[in-house]
Amino acid sequence: xxxxxxxxxxxxxxxxxxxxxxxxxxxMTPPRTLFCEFPLGRPLGHPGDAGFQHDVLRRAFAxxxxxxxxxxxxxxxxxxxxxGLSCQLPPRFDADLPPAVxxxxxxxKAWERTLDKRGxxxxxxxxxxxxxxxxxxxxLDRIANGAHWKDDVELPGGNTIAIVHDIRTYYEEAALExxxxxxxxxxxxxxxFYEQTEAGKTVMAARAAAKDQEAPFPVWFYMxxxxx
Amino acid sequence: xxxxxxxxxxxxxxxxxxxxxxPAWVDPIPLADATVAIVTSAALHPAGRDEFGAGDTSYxxxxxxxxxxxxxxxxxxxxxxxxKLDLNVVYPIDRLEELAADGTIGAVAPRHVSFAxxxxxxxxxxxxxxxxxxxxxxxxxxxxxxxxxxx
Numbered sequence: 001x002x003x004x005x006x007x008x009x010x011x012x013x014x015x016x017x018x019x020x021x022x023x024x025x026x027x028m029t030p031p032r033t034l035f036c037e038f039p040l041g042r043p044l045g046h047p048g049d050a051g052f053q054h055d056v057l058r059r060a061f062a063x064x065x066x067x068x069x070x071x072x073x074x075x076x077x078x079x080x081x082x083x084g085l086s087c088q089l090p091p092r093f094d095a096d097l098p099p100a101v102x103x104x105x106x107x108x109k110a111w112e113r114t115l116d117k118r119g120x121x122x123x124x125x126x127x128x129x130x131x132x133x134x135x136x137x138x139x140l141d142r143i144a145n146g147a148h149w150k151d152d153v154e155l156p157g158g159n160t161i162a163i164v165h166d167i168r169t170y171y172e173e174a175a176l177e178x179x180x181x182x183x184x185x186x187x188x189x190x191x192x193f194y195e196q197t198e199a200g201k202t203v204m205a206a207r208a209a210a211k212d213q214e215a216p217f218p219v220w221f222y223m224x225x226x227x228x
Numbered sequence: 229x230x231x232x233x234x235x236x237x238x239x240x241x242x243x244x245x246x247x248x249x250x251p252a253w254v255d256p257i258p259l260a261d262a263t264v265a266i267v268t269s270a271a272l273h274p275a276g277r278d279e280f281g282a283g284d285t286s287y288x289x290x291x292x293x294x295x296x297x298x299x300x301x302x303x304x305x306x307x308x309x310x311x312k313l314d315l316n317v318v319y320p321i322d323r324l325e326e327l328a329a330d331g332t333i334g335a336v337a338p339r340h341v342s343f344a345x346x347x348x349x350x351x352x353x354x355x356x357x358x359x360x361x362x363x364x365x366x367x368x369x370x371x372x373x374x375x376x377x378x379x
Contacts, residue, residue: 001269001376003351004343004359006248008267008374011363014256015267017376021240028245030376031253040233041307043377044323047314053323060375061332064256080230080307118312120275122298161282161302172309186307187230225305227235 005030016060018043025071032063035073039080039186046078047183080186087179087192097134098141100198104134104167110174121173123166126157133170136163137199144205149215160210161222164203168193171200194228204228236305246351262372264327265337267362269345270311270318270379271300280344285353287362290340292321299379303346306379318377337371345379 002025005015009031016032019025020040025033036056038045044053056074063070090106092099111130115121127133136156140163143149149160156163172189184192194200203223210220229237256262271280273288280288280300290297297319299311310317321340327333341362347354366374 001267001345001378003246003347003355004267004269004362005376006251007355007359008363008366009254010252011360011367012254013265013363013367013371014254014262014373015376016373018378020378021237023237023241024243024245028248029251031251037229039230039307039310040236040305041379042310042317043379044317044320047310047317050316050323050326053316053320054326057320057323057327057375061259061373064259064373068253069251077229080233082230082232114312120296120298122308122312124276124279124298159282161304164304165302168304169308173312176309176312183313184309186310187232189309190232190307222304225232225235226239227232 002028002030014064016063018056018060022073029069031069032066033071034060034063035071037074038078042078042186045074045076078186082187082191085175085179085184085188085192086181087175087196089178089197098138098202100137100141100202101134103198104137104170107171107174107178110177111170113177114173118173122169123173125162125165126159127166130170132156133167136167137202139163140202140206143209144202146209149206149210149213149219160219164223167199167203171197190225194224232305244349246355257372259333259373260331261334263335263337263370264324264333264373264375265366265369265371266319266321266324266340266377267374268319268340268342268377268379269301270342270377271302271344272297272319272342273300274298283346283348284344285347285358287358288342289362289365290342292336292338292340295321301344301346301379318379320375320377334372337366338369339366341366
């Protein structure tokens with residue numbers, strides 16, 4: 001964003017960056033920066049809070065009064081909590097299926113309710129629709145249980161990042177309907193997926209197995225956020 | 229802060245960054261007269277088309293009226309639930325419409341721009357090719373001010 005701010009300023013557009021990294025902004029000195037210590041992925045702070053979002057924009061536009069490069073920061077810090085999401089998962093239905101495959105089939109109705117509300121889905125990197133998500137998990141379950149990531153299975157789309165994206169997105173879209181309580185904090189839904197769902201556990205087990213099989217770094221590493 | 233955000237910010241602290249000698253500076257026109265655009269690094273694209281590939285250095289132009297937008301970013305390292313609850317937490321287009329309606333800003337730009345944040349380390353393409361092209365497109369639309377929203 002800081003690179004683009006310099007580029008756009010050179011084209012004659014006055015720029016303001018809502019920076020997520022103070023150190024990058026300090027070193028790259030874009031013309032006008034409002035550092036916001038908010039959860040990564042939420043640059044305006046709180047979803048569904050128009051008042052707060054307007055406060056961020058008001059502080060950002062105030063930087064236009066500066067005579068030279070300026071870096072200010074929003075006074076609020078918003079924590080991205082990796083806990084606190086209460087989300088009902090379906091009971092085991094078909095004991096012949098791997099747990100993650102069974103689970104993914106079980107949350108399909110919830111995913112559909114979210115689709116009806118949002119009007120579109122963010123899945124689709126490797127699948128053409130939700131029917132194929134359990135199949136992705138079946139492939140990862142095989143890797144987790146000893147199949148070689150390259151020799152024994154055919155990775156749909158040939159890309160583990162895209163596979164996990166579609167699985168995780170399917171779950172997070174379903175969770176919008178399954179979760180109780182207030183809107184989830186940043187990272188809460190990620191933690192729920194990786195720590196509480198059978199799908200997340202399968203992804204992590206397949207990731208560990210692929211690493212042990214000495215798969216190339218990008219094949220296994222980006223199957224989860226870096227700190228996991 | 230969450231462990232994931234701490235890890236990413238620590239990584240960014242050690243990131244080598246490009247330098248800009250003699251950076252440009254624009255004296256902005258009054259906000260109430262200005263046309264304002266959003267530039268985001270969330271790799272937003274219209275649902276069902278114009279997807280971003282991994283390592284994509286190109287950009288998408290988003291029509292002012294478009295709301296069916298997909299988060300096309302390839303990194304797993306940030307929260308993706310916020311935008312599913314409210315597009316404006318990444319792309320504050322409704323907030324800009326409200327600011328135009330009450331006269332705070334002059335106008336909402338007819339088109340906005342989306343890049344993917346996970347660029348090659350040298351950022352050469354967005355610096356010298358796609359970035360200037362996107363900026364020229366917005367300037368041709370009469371954009372005076374751009375607000376940049378990262379993920």
